[in-house]
Amino acid sequence: MTHTSNAELRAAADAVLARLVGDGTGAARLREDQWRAIEALVADKRRALVVQRTGWGKSAVYFVATSLLRERGAGPTVIVSPLLALMRNQVGAAARAGIHARTINSSNTEEWETIQAEVTAGTVDVLLVSPERLNNPDFRDNVLPELAAATGLLVVDEAHCISDWGHDFRPDYRRLRTMLADLPPGVPVLATTATANARVTADVAEQLGTGSGSDALVLRGALDRESLSLAVVQLPDAAHRLAWLADHLHDLPGSGIIYTLTVAAAEEITAFLRQCGHTVASYTGKTENAERQQAEEALLANQVKALVATSALGMGFDKPDLGFVVHVGSPSSPIAYYQQVGRAGRGVEHAEVLLLPGREDEAIWAYFASVAFPPEEAVRRTLDVLAQAERPLSLPALEPLVELNRTRLETMLKVLDVDGAVHRVKGGWVATGTPWSYDTERYAWVAKQRATEQQAMRDYATTTGCRMEFLRRQLDDEEAAPCGRCDNCAGPRFTVEVSPAALESAGGSLTRAGVVVDPRKMWPTGLPAIGVNLKGRIPPGEQAAPGRALGRLSDIGWGNRLRPLLAPHAPDAPAPDDVMNAVVTVLADWAKAPDGWAADAPDASPRPVGVVTMPSRTRPQLIHSLGERISAVGRLPLLGSLAYTDHLADLSLPRSNSAQRLRALEGALVVPAPLREALGAAQGPVLLVDDMTETGWTLAVAARLLLRSGAQGVLPLVLAVRG
Structure with missing residues (x-):
């Protein structure tokens, strides 16, 4: 492109950004790396991998690029997005920029036909698809090929989910290989994540075809979050932690999220804080979808002081003025921890991030580690059963024949599907007959990395050095330096003292x-x-x-x-x-x-x-x-x-x-x-x-x-x- 047309494209991109952020003055300007990514996608039709901190504005890249590409006659943007909370946020954000976005996910099956017709008619600018849809037989065989042929931009949001080195590996995401292979030449691809160390970044780049063998643009920025003040509050037991929340929740700025490691803990803490007069709501994997949406809206509108949540409220939830994130219990990975605390402080100058570790954390880590990829004999048994079956076997039909529960069985089958050993068809699963080997070395390496990450979280809780620098180094941020804001850099901002009344009440609640x-x-x-x-x-x-x-x-x-x-x-x-x-x-x-x-x-x-x-x-x-x-x-x-x-x-x-x-x-x-x-x-x-x-x-x-x-x-x- 000429310099003049390049300048015109930049001006058009800034104008879309202004609409996206609601800037009526038109003064909004893209960050330099945002513009570099958009230029690569729109002008050069390249593939790009963007690894930038939470709140940096990755969604602005694909919405601005979508608007510009659509103006030039490109097909709709397809965004593969992992969580319903993210989808709801994205639809609202797109509308502000005049972009018509629709979603296909498990909560709106009754709308799928209508949405597909709108896509065919060209009235949809952005289609957000949950990764689970990619391996739905009907969607995969009938919708995905048409979508791949028509799409103008493919976006893989939260791309660390592709990597089994990442903290939130999801085998459904690996179906993207199929869609990437089916894209016509010259269709740009954007992968984004905030939580990837160097190993995860390299793995994602390789899987998406954005690695060193391509002409892809890789943009990796510094991960400091200048609005976040990190601290650890060491308390002797669960009663003290609940009492501390009861005494200090009102001292935390604005509204925020209290993360727990289990559903039971979220429900316990919610009930106790309500009993103490705090306005909070529970948000877990067991919360009904309508209640989840209501809870999200209440937090967005500052109608509650906090959502007490498991990791079900995670990637993509966007509330710029979120004032605090508290963890009652330590996540097992510094990458996961950074991702969750990144919910806070996106649009405010100061947000508090507090970790209240507990003695039960290690037992919970051990439980989740115990339900990792099954041992080889369980995998072989499943493959043998499918090979001997005369027809496809559904999960309910297969489950009695193998010693795995349905959740682990389904996850394992998805991995085997990606590896080519099984295939999902209408009516269930079939064996392909393709030879398959159990990658003992890889699974052992993943387990070793998990153990290393757990030790890192123990070290984070006890370090006397800068906490933000510690997290940034865990994510291989070469620019990591002392932040000057955390409790170790600037001194503690919160006492460990709790009132006798709150402690007595917490003790009574827990016992x-x-x-x-x-x-x-x-x-x-x-x-x-x-x-x-x-x-x-x-x-x-x-x-x-x-x-x-x-x-x-x-x-x-x-x-x-x-x-x-x-x-x-x-x-x-x-x-x-x-x-x-x-x-x-x-x-x-x-x-x-x-x-x-x-x-x-x-x-x-x-x-x-x-x-x-x-x-x-x-x-x-x-x-x-x-x-x-x-x-x-x-x-x-x-x-x-x-x-x-x-x-x-x-x-x-x-x-x-x-x-x-x-x-x-x-x-x-x-x-x-x-x-x-x-x-x-x-x-x-x-x-x-x-x-x-x-x-x-x-x-x-x-x-x-x-x-x-x-x-x-x-x-x-x-x-x-x-x-």
Whole structure:
């Protein structure tokens, strides 16, 4: 292009930016690297990889480029975007610049046909697509080829998701290779991320064809965030952390996000802060989509002080005036941590970023590490089952035949799909017959990198050096230098002191025992295929009633007490007094609940008339002592215990695969004759006592046996719910 036309393009780009940011004066100007990326995409039709800090303005690059390309007759921009929160933000931002954006994702299936027609008619400027759609058979086979042929710009947002070295690897993203291969010559491609170290950057560049072998433009900027003041507040326990939040939340600027590591912790903290008078809302993977959207809008409008959120509220949520991010519990990766704290301070001069690490963090890291890519034998078993099947197998049909839960199974199949070993078709999955090798070295390397990142987060919490410099070095930022703002550079801004009243309230909240244990009501699909003749709804007369647990293992209150007690190699011993006292409290509260035996309600349970214990080869003393002491306190007879048959020689039952667990339990439990006789004489329901429930199937099988043996009702009581 000539110098004059280049200047005209720059002027047009700045004009679009002004509309995008709502600058009526027209004074808005692109950053130099924003302009370099736009010039590469629009004028030179090149591929570009942009690695810039959160809030730098990566979305401005693709919206401005879209506007300019559309004016020149290009087809619609396709943005592959990972989260619904990001999509909602992007649609609103595009509208401000006069760009008509639409989304195709799991929450708007009823609009897909209309949207596809609009794309065909040329009325859509931007189509945002969730990565999951890329491997939907109908979308992949019928929509994607047309889209690839017509698109004027492909944008891969949050591109670190492509890399299994990144903190948020998503195999669906790797389907982009197919779309890239199908793009006509000269279609520009933009990949963007804020959270990539040098290794992730190189991996993403290679996978997107933007590596050293191409003429792509790679723009990697400094990662300092001058608005963020980082700090770590070390507190002795969970009660102090909750009390600190209750005392200091109002001191934090504006509104913000309180991140937790688990759903249970988010719900606990939300309930406590509301009890203390703070206006907060919970936002987790279990929050209904409509509630999530309502919560996002409330935060954007400053109608709440904070959202208490898991990582479900992450990439792409855009609130320029977000005043703080607090982590109750440390993420396992400095890259993930940087990405989350980058939500704050985009459009304000000062934002507080606080980490409140907890002793439960390591256990939670270990749990998430345990559900990584499955071992080779599980992968081989899945491939063998698919190879022998006469038709495609859906996830529900495949799950009973392998020892993986549905989530891990689906993720594994997506990886195998990318590797060419399986293929997703209408009706399910098929094996391709393509030879496949288990990359032991790569998976071991990924695990080693995860361990290194965990150590980095331990070091971040205890470093006496600059915290921002520490994070920037973890992301291989060559310009990293002391920030002068963090608590180590400028001195602490927050005391560790908490008020006695808040501490007492927090302690009471965390030690409040009692979690409802919902009974299983439907047998898993596919049981007949593995020789278990059960299907459909469990008859009401064979179902357990709703039960109770002392707490969840993922709680920051009782979870911290129960985890060491119920750890795999913990010694077996009678129930400790504090645990037993809490169980008594749970029973008393249960009796008074709407479904309890002391409640004056139509659906109240009859009072239990006896206690039955579950057998155990790992914690017999613990469970028996629980049954004995409940019997004594409640003045209820201890009717006996179920027993395991020789069928269950190995108690390492599948933990997360429902069908496989039920197959292992089939015929494994019996009601001994003395217990059967006692049940026949009992005139009411029984308490069924166990140490822990994970899937709920052991309780369901035991309850069915007891009910078939004469029990008039089964009320499960366990110490812990896993999860």
